[in-house]
Amino acid sequence: METAKFLPESSLEAWLAELASSGELIVPRREGDAVVFGPYDPNVPLELSRDATAPPKSVVFPACEELLRYTYVKDAEDISKTGMSVEEVTPACGAVVFGARPCGARGFTVYDRVFDAEGMRDPYYAARRAATAFVTLACREAGSACFCHWVGSGPADPQGSDVLLTPVPGGYVAEAVTEKGAALLASPLMAPAGKHAGEAKAVRAKAMESLDTAQDVSPAREALLAAFDDMDFWNRMSAKCISCGACTYLCPTCYCFNITDEAQGNGGTRLRSWDNCMSFQFTLEASGHNPRPTKAHRLKNRVGHKFSYYPGIHGGVVACCGCGRCIRSCPAGVDIREIVLAAMERATAKPQE
Amino acid sequence: MQSLEDIKAKIKDALPGLDCVIGWERGWSPLHGTPLFMRSPEDVDRLTWGPFNVGNPATYLTGFKGKKVGVVVKGCDSRSVVQLLQEKLVKREDVVVFGMPCEGVVDLTKVARKVGDIALVNAAVRAGGTLSVTTPEGMVEIPWEEVAADKCLSCQYPNALVSDHFAGEPLPPAMGRDPAAEQLAALEAMAPAELFAHWAKVMERCIRCYACRNACPMCVCRDHCIAQTRDPHWLTQEDSTREKLMFQMIHALHLAGRCTECGECQRSCPVDIPILALRRKLNAVVKDLFDYQAGVDPQAVPPLFTFQVEEAKINERGW
Ligand code: SF4
Ligand code: SF4
Ligand code: SF4
Ligand code: SF4
Numbered sequence: 001m002e003t004a005k006f007l008p009e010s011s012l013e014a015w016l017a018e019l020a021s022s023g024e025l026i027v028p029r030r031e032g033d034a035v036v037f038g039p040y041d042p043n044v045p046l047e048l049s050r051d052a053t054a055p056p057k058s059v060v061f062p063a064c065e066e067l068l069r070y071t072y073v074k075d076a077e078d079i080s081k082t083g084m085s086v087e088e089v090t091p092a093c094g095a096v097v098f099g100a101r102p103c104g105a106r107g108f109t110v111y112d113r114v115f116d117a118e119g120m121r122d123p124y125y126a127a128r129r130a131a132t133a134f135v136t137l138a139c140r141e142a143g144s145a146c147f148c149h150w151v152g153s154g155p156a157d158p159q160g161s162d163v164l165l166t167p168v169p170g171g172y173v174a175e176a177v178t179e180k181g182a183a184l185l186a187s188p189l190m191a192p193a194g195k196h197a198g199e200a201k202a203v204r205a206k207a208m209e210s211l212d213t214a215q216d217v218s219p220a221r222e223a224l225l226a227a228f229d230d231m232d233f234w235n236r237m238s239a240k241c242i243s244c245g246a247c248t249y250l251c252p253t254c255y256c257f258n259i260t261d262e263a264q265g266n267g268g269t270r271l272r273s274w275d276n277c278m279s280f281q282f283t284l285e286a287s288g289h290n291p292r293p294t295k296a297h298r299l300k301n302r303v304g305h306k307f308s309y310y311p312g313i314h315g316g317v318v319a320c321c322g323c324g325r326c327i328r329s330c331p332a333g334v335d336i337r338e339i340v341l342a343a344m345e346r347a348t349a350k351p352q353e
Numbered sequence: 354m355q356s357l358e359d360i361k362a363k364i365k366d367a368l369p370g371l372d373c374v375i376g377w378e379r380g381w382s383p384l385h386g387t388p389l390f391m392r393s394p395e396d397v398d399r400l401t402w403g404p405f406n407v408g409n410p411a412t413y414l415t416g417f418k419g420k421k422v423g424v425v426v427k428g429c430d431s432r433s434v435v436q437l438l439q440e441k442l443v444k445r446e447d448v449v450v451f452g453m454p455c456e457g458v459v460d461l462t463k464v465a466r467k468v469g470d471i472a473l474v475n476a477a478v479r480a481g482g483t484l485s486v487t488t489p490e491g492m493v494e495i496p497w498e499e500v501a502a503d504k505c506l507s508c509q510y511p512n513a514l515v516s517d518h519f520a521g522e523p524l525p526p527a528m529g530r531d532p533a534a535e536q537l538a539a540l541e542a543m544a545p546a547e548l549f550a551h552w553a554k555v556m557e558r559c560i561r562c563y564a565c566r567n568a569c570p571m572c573v574c575r576d577h578c579i580a581q582t583r584d585p586h587w588l589t590q591e592d593s594t595r596e597k598l599m600f601q602m603i604h605a606l607h608l609a610g611r612c613t614e615c616g617e618c619q620r621s622c623p624v625d626i627p628i629l630a631l632r633r634k635l636n637a638v639v640k641d642l643f644d645y646q647a648g649v650d651p652q653a654v655p656p657l658f659t660f661q662v663e664e665a666k667i668n669e670r671g672w
Contacts, residue, residue: 033462033625036558050470053623054560063560064592141489143472144382210489239373240388242412243575244567246623249560262589273590274561280576281583328472331568331621332408333380333387 003182004193004200008171011189016040016098018187019135024095026059028052037097048099048137053329055104055252056097060128061111063249064273065091067124067259071267091124093131096184103148103323105134106160107252110310110319114255124272133180136161137172140203142211145324147337149214153322155207166200173200217307217318220340223347224308227300233346234296237303237339240332241278243295247326247334248276248302253319256282277301303339356453356521357402360425363518364397367423367449374423374451375410376400383477384461384486388413391423400425404479407458407502409433409615412570414443421447427455429504431513432613432648433570438515439648439655440611442573452513454524457497457505459484462625464500468493498529504616507531515651533614537633552598558624559597565628566604568621571611571647579603605631610639610656613648642666 007015019025025040028047035052037059038044066089075081097105108129115125139146139155148154158164162181165172173196176182193200227233248254258275262268275282278299283292292298310319320336327335364374373390378399380387386405391397410424411433426434434450437443459479465471468486476487482497498506506529513519540548563580566572579587580600589596604618605628612632619629639645642664643656663669 031558031624032555032627033465034558034623036624050472053625062592064590141473143470144475145472236390239390240413242564242567242621244562244564244621246560246562246564246621249562250623258590260586260590262591271590273592279581281581284583324472327381329623331564331617331623333385335381335387 003176003185004197005174005185005190006168006171006193006196007165007174007190010171012172013042015187015189016046017042018189019096019098019184026056026095026097028099037100040098046099051101051104051139051143051323051325053325054250055107055323055325056100056134057104057107057252059095059097060108060132061115061125061255061274064271065089065124067270067272069267069269070261091127093127095131096133096135098135100134100136101139101323102136102155102157102159102161102164103146103153103321104252105136106153106157106321107323108134109160110253110317110321111255113314113317133162133178133184134160135163135165135174135181135184138164138166138204139207140167141207143324143328145327145335146211146322147214147324148322149208149211150217150337151318151320151322155211156204166203168196168199168203171196173197215337215341217340217344218316219344219347220307221311221316222308223343224304224340226347227343228304230346231296233343234300235294237342238294238296238299238334241295241299241330241334242332243278243280243298244331245276245278246329246331247336248278249274250325250329251320252323252325253306253321277305299334299339303336303343306336307340307343354402357400359520360402360451360453360518361397361400363520364391364400364423364425364451365394367518368392368394368397370421371423371449372417372420374425374449375413376425376451377402377406377408377410379405382472382474384459384464384471384474402453404457404459404484404501405477407461407620409568409570409617411437411615412568412617414448414570415573417447418443419447421449423449423451425451425453426513426516427458428452428508428510428512428514429455429613429615431515432510433615434648435514435651436571436611436613436648436655438651439653440571440658449518450513450516452516452519454521455505455508455511456524457501457508457511457527459500460502460620462620464495467495467500502616502620503531503533504614507534510649514649533629533633536627536630537637540630540634552601553594555626556597556601557594559594559601559622559626560624561592561597561600562623563600564621564623565601565618565626568617569604569608569612570615570617571608571613572604601628601631604628605635608632609635610643610645611647612636 020040027040029038030045030047035047037056069087071085073083115122158177162178164175256275257272284290306320373392376389377386378389409430411430478485484495486493508527511524
């Protein structure tokens, strides 16, 4: 931990002001009774005592973004002809995200394999991703919906973070994970970590202890495929789901989108906006046929994608960071852990199917 | 609790003739009850009753079209059943209603204001007028009126308004404050521009997830809601505050005179937007104009289901 620094609590505001002065700074803020990410404003209370309801995913993958603008243009020579002028929209880039929990940033490691891989690079995503730095805050205590340790992560997982902060008495121990992060720690407000490095270790060990025994979810990959046609199983698993999609919109690893042309008069914009597999329209085909007509088919997709299909094509990596947001915010209390475990149990009970 | 045992016995008796009976069981934390779909006697043994049975099981009824199901209800949930019956969205002979007197449910947003992160709560017990909540920092004792759902403090219908089986001694109406009415009065006192600014501000954080819509027992278009239709594409996909507020207006207007004020829309909103006030306002207008309250009288005809050339309280020619 020789790169570790110490930021006294009393210097936090000064550091945030410093970060905000050199670019956009996004922090978890209290808005009404909710905690959501938004631009840093010294007048809006910063909330670090609990994880934000919505992860900071919209900083890199906005809920809605313009891909291009178009206008129909009449040909001056021949008015029966209409051409089109298209203007590409390049994303405005560059932000530091402060105060997300490690799981909220780790989610982007799931996105990267999809949007920023060799031979398949989404320019909008890649530009934002490259220009964004994450200063995350390790958890002191795991909540009862957290299961990051089931998916190979933990309350102080540095994957996806550029700087990892660990809360210790009197301040934060700050460690650079990437070069981008190291640059942020060059601030004169940072002191050497000294004895605080040991305190940080103890905080992390305590957080790890607060988690229950990790379950091995690797058998879920086969087990979910085996349950694919068992609609009775999926009907039971999805009975209380109201098919709203809150789980996917709040999920740091859900990345599905919709593209629509929003016409206005003689032109319009092409938008890319979040979509979600819990919605009827998600797989609705132009013919009117819908291969996923019920909420059972749709929840099957959500769980299957994360624990089976994605790991199947990405070397066993689970597309879930175990943050528990889908559990905490589900209006019906659907618990993805229960579904994964039930599928695994079903597979051991009926190995031949 | 004797009445819980009684209702369990009644559910077990009825189960063979039903697809399932909807109730609650303990969820992922001691504060969270979660819907339970009982299909076997073992499932019935998991049934809970008490302050954490927050969700409205009537929301699921229209999803069981053509099947016979049972539903366990609090008084407020029974209003949704009544309204669904009035609108002929469910058939009386297809539902078996199990009721018990309700002493109120908890508002988890209010608990969070007291204890912070409710995901860290490891025990929660209500004893009479106190809710005791234990977090890693220790136990906090909170007076019940400070954490009960607003609707419970002045609840007029703590016993199911319709039921086939009822267990327990009926309770009298609650006589507490009506914080929702106070909130409505404060909103009504605002000037239009200020009011609009208020709604624009709170809707900013809406993520357009539609949990408010899907949780609503009376929102029955669901998969075919105009907010998401592709063809025609009524609402844009923009995430501007204008579009978000537009959707709330659509929801609220489609619920005018139908909303039973169960509060599920607001409770389900992951970002705690206080949207119930919009429904309450429209209900107040409907009450005033048509003297109608949704879900209290199975025989009454909802105002949107009737038409009179001259409405008694609408002065159409007087301007
Ligand atoms: S699992 Fe929960 S949050 Fe997700 S769609 Fe179903 S009810 Fe909504
Ligand atoms: S599926 Fe649930 S637990 Fe997993 S990353 Fe998404 S929100 Fe978090
Ligand atoms: S609009 Fe809200 S309060 Fe009214 S019935 Fe629907 S969920 Fe309940
Ligand atoms: S539940 Fe809340 S966040 Fe979701 S669409 Fe409704 S108001 Fe918006």
